Amino acid sequence: MSRGIRRILFVLLAAAVSLSILVPASARDISADLRKERGRLLEMKEREEKTAQELTEALRKEKRSKGRVGELREQLKRQRSLLSRIDRKVSALNDRLERAEKDVRELAAAHGQARTDLERAEVVAFAGQRAGAGDPWHPSARERERYFMRVYLAADAEGVARITRARMRKEEELSGLERQVAVTERKMAREKKVGDTLLSRQEEERRRLADIEREKKRKEKELKSLRAKIARMESVVSRVERQVKERERRARKAAAGGSPVREPAEAPRRFASLSGGLSAPLAGKVVTRFGRQHDTTFDVTIENRGVEIEAASGASVKAVGQGEVAFAGAVSGFGNVLIVQHGGGLFSVYGRLETFLVKQGEAVKKGTVVGNLPGSPSGKSVLYLELRAGGTAIDPTSAIPLES
Amino acid sequence: MSERPSLWWIDWRLSQGPLVRETIGRFLFFCLFGFAFLSLLLSGGASRFLADRYAITAVLRAEVPSAEAEGLARKAAALPPVRSAVYRDPEAAWKEFLRAYPGLDPLRGAGGSPMPGYIEVRIRPDRLTGADVTLVTSALRAVPLVEQVLAGEEWLPRLLRAGRLAYWVGWGIFGAFLAGFFLVGRLQERARAVALAADFAFLTERGVPAGRLAFFRAAAAAVSGFLLAASGTAAGGSALFLCLRKFPFLEGVVGPPSDLLLPRTVAAAALFSCGAALLSAAASLLGWRAARYGRK
Numbered sequence: 001m002s003r004g005i006r007r008i009l010f011v012l013l014a015a016a017v018s019l020s021i022l023v024p025a026s027a028r029d030i031s032a033d034l035r036k037e038r039g040r041l042l043e044m045k046e047r048e049e050k051t052a053q054e055l056t057e058a059l060r061k062e063k064r065s066k067g068r069v070g071e072l073r074e075q076l077k078r079q080r081s082l083l084s085r086i087d088r089k090v091s092a093l094n095d096r097l098e099r100a101e102k103d104v105r106e107l108a109a110a111h112g113q114a115r116t117d118l119e120r121a122e123v124v125a126f127a128g129q130r131a132g133a134g135d136p137w138h139p140s141a142r143e144r145e146r147y148f149m150r151v152y153l154a155a156d157a158e159g160v161a162r163i164t165r166a167r168m169r170k171e172e173e174l175s176g177l178e179r180q181v182a183v184t185e186r187k188m189a190r191e192k193k194v195g196d197t198l199l200s201r202q203e204e205e206r207r208r209l210a211d212i213e214r215e216k217k218r219k220e221k222e223l224k225s226l227r228a229k230i231a232r233m234e235s236v237v238s239r240v241e242r243q244v245k246e247r248e249r250r251a252r253k254a255a256a257g258g259s260p261v262r263e264p265a266e267a268p269r270r271f272a273s274l275s276g277g278l279s280a281p282l283a284g285k286v287v288t289r290f291g292r293q294h295d296t297t298f299d300v301t302i303e304n305r306g307v308e309i310e311a312a313s314g315a316s317v318k319a320v321g322q323g324e325v326a327f328a329g330a331v332s333g334f335g336n337v338l339i340v341q342h343g344g345g346l347f348s349v350y351g352r353l354e355t356f357l358v359k360q361g362e363a364v365k366k367g368t369v370v371g372n373l374p375g376s377p378s379g380k381s382v383l384y385l386e387l388r389a390g391g392t393a394i395d396p397t398s399a400i401p402l403e404s
Numbered sequence: 405m406s407e408r409p410s411l412w413w414i415d416w417r418l419s420q421g422p423l424v425r426e427t428i429g430r431f432l433f434f435c436l437f438g439f440a441f442l443s444l445l446l447s448g449g450a451s452r453f454l455a456d457r458y459a460i461t462a463v464l465r466a467e468v469p470s471a472e473a474e475g476l477a478r479k480a481a482a483l484p485p486v487r488s489a490v491y492r493d494p495e496a497a498w499k500e501f502l503r504a505y506p507g508l509d510p511l512r513g514a515g516g517s518p519m520p521g522y523i524e525v526r527i528r529p530d531r532l533t534g535a536d537v538t539l540v541t542s543a544l545r546a547v548p549l550v551e552q553v554l555a556g557e558e559w560l561p562r563l564l565r566a567g568r569l570a571y572w573v574g575w576g577i578f579g580a581f582l583a584g585f586f587l588v589g590r591l592q593e594r595a596r597a598v599a600l601a602a603d604f605a606f607l608t609e610r611g612v613p614a615g616r617l618a619f620f621r622a623a624a625a626a627v628s629g630f631l632l633a634a635s636g637t638a639a640g641g642s643a644l645f646l647c648l649r650k651f652p653f654l655e656g657v658v659g660p661p662s663d664l665l666l667p668r669t670v671a672a673a674a675l676f677s678c679g680a681a682l683l684s685a686a687a688s689l690l691g692w693r694a695a696r697y698g699r700k
Contacts, residue, residue: 124507139563140459143554145504147463148497148519152508155518 041233048226055219062216065209072202079195086188093181100174107167114160121156125149220377231352231382235288235302238333270389271399274321274342276366278400281318281350281385282373284311286404290395305393306349306386309402313376317383319364320348320400328356334384338370345391351384411612411620418600426592427632433585434636434680435643440578441676442641445669446659448529449571453657454563455487455529460537461554462523462544466494470521476549477523483543485536487528493521520551529659534564586683593625593691601695614696622688629684633677641673 128149271278288308294301323342331337334351338358341347354374358364373381387396396402416423447453462480464473473491480489492500498517502508525540541555556563597604608614641664648654648661655661663669 121508124505127507128505137457139457139556139559140461140554141504143556144459144461144522145501147461147552147554148501149505151520152501152518 041230044226044230044233048223048230051219051223051226055216055223058212058216058219062209062212065205065212069202069205069209072198072205076195076198076202079191079198083188083191083195086184086191090181090184090188093177093184097174097177097181100170100177104167104170104174107163107170111160111163111167114156114163118153118156118160121153125153224376224378234333235304235308235384268394268399270344271321271342271346271387271394274346276322278320279318279366280400280402281320282309282311282315282383284309284315284383284403286310286397286402287382289404290393290397306351306384307396307402309383309385310380311373311383313373313379313381314354315373315381315383316369317350317353317371317373319366319368319370320385320387322365323348323363325358325360325362325364325370328358328360335374336371337384340364340370345389347388349384349386349388351386352382354381411617413624414617415596415600415621415624418603419596422596422599426596427628430589430629431632431636431639434633435639436636437578437582437585437680438633438637438640438673438676439644440581440640441637442644442664442669442673443658444574444578445672446663447574447657449574450567450657451532451571452529452659454567455527455532456656458527458532458556458560458563460525460527460540460544462525462547462550463552463554464521464523464549465551466520468521468549472549473521473523476547480523480525480540480544483540485527485531485540487526489523489525491521491523494519497522532564532567534561582683586687589684589687590690590694593688594694595691597621597692597695618689618692621692622685625688626681626685630677630681632684633680634673637673637676 129146286307287310288304290304290307292301292303317338319340321340321342323340323346325338326341326347327337327339329337331351336351336353336356338350338353338356339347340350350370352373353371356371358368358370364370373383375381385396387394387399397404462476464476470491470493473493477489477491480486494517497519501519523544525544527536527540537555537560541553544550544553604614604617607617644658645661645664648658
């Protein structure tokens with residue numbers, strides 16, 4: 001940026017010096033205008049640099065903030081998934097807990113019933129033993145009944161013991177489940193708290209991001225406006241310089257008594273007679289017309305030797321006709337400039353390009369993509385197009401159908 | 405040549421009236437003795453009663469199938485001392501148990517029957533001895549299907565002792581009555597010999613030897629005693645048969661009526677009749693001697 005500014009300043013200074021030497025009165029006025037505009041341009045460049053830095057910082061912040069928001073979103077997603085899993089686990093544990101409690105209740109009831117039955121059986125057994133103790137008539141039957149009573153009581157006692165064991169196991173399982181539920185609920189509360197914290201951090205980050213975006217938009221708008229002003233100013237300065245040079249050349253030619261200049265009205269016809277004809281370099285709208293124009297921003301009258309076509313950022317620029325690339329490089333005031341020589345003294349000039357897709361000396365046909373426009377936050381860029389015939393600039397709209 | 409008079413039934417010819425009375429009395433006694441003899445013989449004292457009360461219980465393991473248990477019961481029934489061996493499945497055991505302890509039925513609830521099946525082994529009355537019981541229980545304990553053998557080891561010796569005591573008491577009483585009957589018979593014979601002493605002296609004076617007279621009298625007493633004992637035993641046996649038919653519970657003590665017709669029972673009755681004949685003859689000789697020598 002600073003090198004470009006220095007180059008512009010150098011050009012402006014050179015133009016001012018030459019104008020002051022070659023053009024006595026009107027040139028001095030132009031030179032004064034140039035100095036004045038140079039100061040304004042410098043100031044605007046500084047402002048633009050500062051704004052661009054701020055915008056870059058805002059973009060960096062926005063990126064960081066978006067990254068943080070994304071991270072927080074991911075964390076929140078994981079947290080919600082974790083909470084959902086914990087919730088399902090708690091639900092399953094509660095179901096198991098309920099079943100275990102029911103089992104314990106049933107086992108307690110069964111245990112009580114079994115104990116009661118066992119006690120009553122013992123009473124019956126005791127009464128039966130007493131009643132049959134002195135029975136000498138059926139000793140074997142009594143012996144067998146006693147044995148079976150022992151079997152019965154043992155089976156009952158085993159049943160009670162089994163129920164007791166099952167109940168103890170269930171109670172242990174129940175207490176284990178209760179512990180699990182408590183631990184899981186504590187974990188869920190903890191994770192909820194973490195989730196709430198993440199949510200609040202995300203909200204905070206979003207608010208910060210919204211602030212950054214607002215700031216970024218404001219800066220972008222400001223930068224766009226500044227760049228547009230700078231571009232116009234550079235264009236103005238450049239044209240003034242060219243006008244000075246053109247006058248010098250004409251003056252030298254007139255002094256030498258050279259051949260008369262061809263009529264400009266013939267030039268469009270010469271372009272039209274090119275093999276394959278001409279076509280628009282891109283789809284866009286003419287925003288700066290050819291010829292003398294009054295710039296309201298800087299309140300100066302300038303003579304445009306070409307037109308400026310506003311098109312989409314990054315749009316491809318095509319050759320208007322067949323020819324050979326005569327020049328591809330940077331030109332002060334026009335950025336990257338490509339010049340195609342169509343032969344017979346016909347040239348087409350494409351300024352403010354971002355990239356070149358052809359090399360110097362390479363033959364191009366009509367419609368060959370020669371370069372791209374630069375990208376812009378506003379989504380719009382401007383192509384400078386100039387047609388020259390026999391060293392004279394002609395209105396491109398007279399030779400090529402362009403949307404105005 | 406002098407004619408020698410027959411001495412057979414001399415008493416009958418000399419004293420018909422008293423002899424008829426004696427004969428009727430003896431017949432009635434022999435009826436009672438026959439009844440008692442056959443009862444004691446068939447019952448074996450208290451053996452049949454005790455054998456009906458006593459049973460060996462072979463409690464089977466829970467998982468023994470019915471078919472195997474039935475087979476085991478058949479094998480147990482084939483043992484010599486065993487009268488019967490019956491398999492009762494767990495269901496029957498449970499029902500029997502509930503009959504003994506009716507209050508338990510509602511207590512069991514859905515618990516089901518915990519009872520195992522068992523085989524009830526009953527011993528023959530004549531083999532109800534400690535050795536035979538040990539033989540059977542040892543055989544049953546050796547079978548892996550058997551969980552427990554209940555043979556009343558605690559009280560069986562007492563039972564067997566009581567059985568032996570009852571046996572000897574029964575036969576002792578019977579023998580005592582028989583001895584009393586013998587003594588009464590001797591007295592009757594002596595009394596008749598005294599009463600007929602003049603007639604016997606007359607015969608002796610006419611050349612009839614006293615020993616021959618005594619022999620014929622004893623022989624006639626033996627024959628009559630045999631006949632009376634046989635008929636009395638038959639009558640007593642018939643009465644016992646009728647009693648057993650009329651009162652079946654007595655079968656548990658005496659035995660089934662059909663046992664009366666067993667050859668061994670008939671043989672025992674015949675032996676009893678022979679014994680009675682000998683006793684009658686002995687009573688006749690002893691009465692003769694007592695009358696001859698003036699002894700009581």
